[in-house]
Amino acid sequence: MKIAPPQVWRNKKFMYKLIASKCRKCGNIDFPYSPYCTKCGNSDVEKTELSGKGKLVTFTVSYQSREGFEKSLPSIIGLIRLDEGAEIIAPIVDTEIDKLKENARVEATLRRVYTDSYNGLIQYGIKFRVVEE
Numbered sequence: 571m572k573i574a575p576p577q578v579w580r581n582k583k584f585m586y587k588l589i590a591s592k593c594r595k596c597g598n599i600d601f602p603y604s605p606y607c608t609k610c611g612n613s614d615v616e617k618t619e620l621s622g623k624g625k626l627v628t629f630t631v632s633y634q635s636r637e638g639f640e641k642s643l644p645s646i647i648g649l650i651r652l653d654e655g656a657e658i659i660a661p662i663v664d665t666e667i668d669k670l671k672e673n674a675r676v677e678a679t680l681r682r683v684y685t686d687s688y689n690g691l692i693q694y695g696i697k698f699r700v701v702e703e
């Protein structure tokens with residue numbers, strides 16, 4: 571099934587939220603959403619939306635990419651600890667490599683991943699950028 575661009579655009583907000591699960595027993599947060607708690611095994615969990623804010627634990631810089639993604643080089647991949655406690659590995663954008671440092675504050679941002687040349691749809695994904703305190 572093809573999805574028309576306006577529909578994709580309308581759903582964008584919901585498709586790219588950071589939805590996690592929160593354990594009603596121990597309070598552990600799992601991202602992405604899990605139907606059971608990975609800490610205590612409890613299946614009584616609720617959906618919770620994460621703030622998208624956190625800090626950069628560590629990062630690596632890649633100078634290689636798969637075909638078609640050369641324009642985005644070098645790419646920075648970060649390990650981010652979100653304020654709610656969950657950890658996520660995601661691309662870091664809008665930041666000069668020599669200004670990156672561990673423990674920098676970061677926030678989620680929606681960015682273009684690629685444009686599908688067949689139907690013209692733009693694929694979006696969640697990336698992170700460094701923010702001032």
Ligand SMILES: [Zn+2]
Pocket residue numbers: 593594595596597598607608609610611612
């Ligand atoms: Zn739990």
